[in-house]
Amino acid sequence: xxxxxxxxxxxxxxxxxxxxxxxxxxxxxxxxxxxxxxxxxxxxxxxxxxxxxxxxxxxxxxxxxxxxxxxxxxxxxxxxxxxxxxxxxxxxxxxxxxxxxxxxxxxxxxxxxxxxxxxxxxxxxxxxxxxxxxxxxxxxxxxxxxxx
Numbered sequence: 001x002x003x004x005x006x007x008x009x010x011x012x013x014x015x016x017x018x019x020x021x022x023x024x025x026x027x028x029x030x031x032x033x034x035x036x037x038x039x040x041x042x043x044x045x046x047x048x049x050x051x052x053x054x055x056x057x058x059x060x061x062x063x064x065x066x067x068x069x070x071x072x073x074x075x076x077x078x079x080x081x082x083x084x085x086x087x088x089x090x091x092x093x094x095x096x097x098x099x100x101x102x103x104x105x106x107x108x109x110x111x112x113x114x115x116x117x118x119x120x121x122x123x124x125x126x127x128x129x130x131x132x133x134x135x136x137x138x139x140x141x142x143x144x145x146x147x148x
Contacts (some may be wrong), residue, residue: 024147031128038124042117043087049121051080052106052114055090060103062095071148089113 015022035046044052054069055061067077081104084090089110095101106114129137 020147024144034128035121035124038120039117042113042120044113044117047080048084049114049117051077052084052089052110052117055104055106056111056114060093060105063102063104066104084110 032046035049039046039049051066051070054066063074063077067074070077072080081090081092085092087109088107091105091107092102093105095103129135132140
């Protein structure tokens with residue numbers, strides 16, 4: 001006698017067809033691949049582009065707010081910063097007000113790479129928006145923000 005619980009295949013189909021998490025993950029992966037491919041000639045991934053863009057501000061960014069903006073923890077942010085720092089695109093300096101904290105900023109070469117990436121992002125982004133069935137990218141942004 002077996003105690004194995006069988007989940008009906010209809011449940012699998014229900015999840016496949018209606019799970020918001022699955023659909024958002026699939027869309028995110030497809031978008032990530034598309035932007036990775038577009039930014040590859042600059043040696044950037046879409047995640048690096050987003051990270052560098054989050055540091056494009058008048059004053060250096062603290063780790064906490066940068067991580068929050070990107071919806072990642074500080075350990076993940078630290079790991080993501082390392083290759084950008086090695087390339088000389090980002091500087092990580094102690095915060096003069098709290099030596100335990102770090103401040104993040106783009107270097108001049110980081111700003112140059114980011115400036116070269118923006119036109120690529122704009123074209124790719126317009127192509128993605130054009131693929132939306134109802135053309136309502138603003139509604140999609142609002143809906144995704146509501147979930148985040």
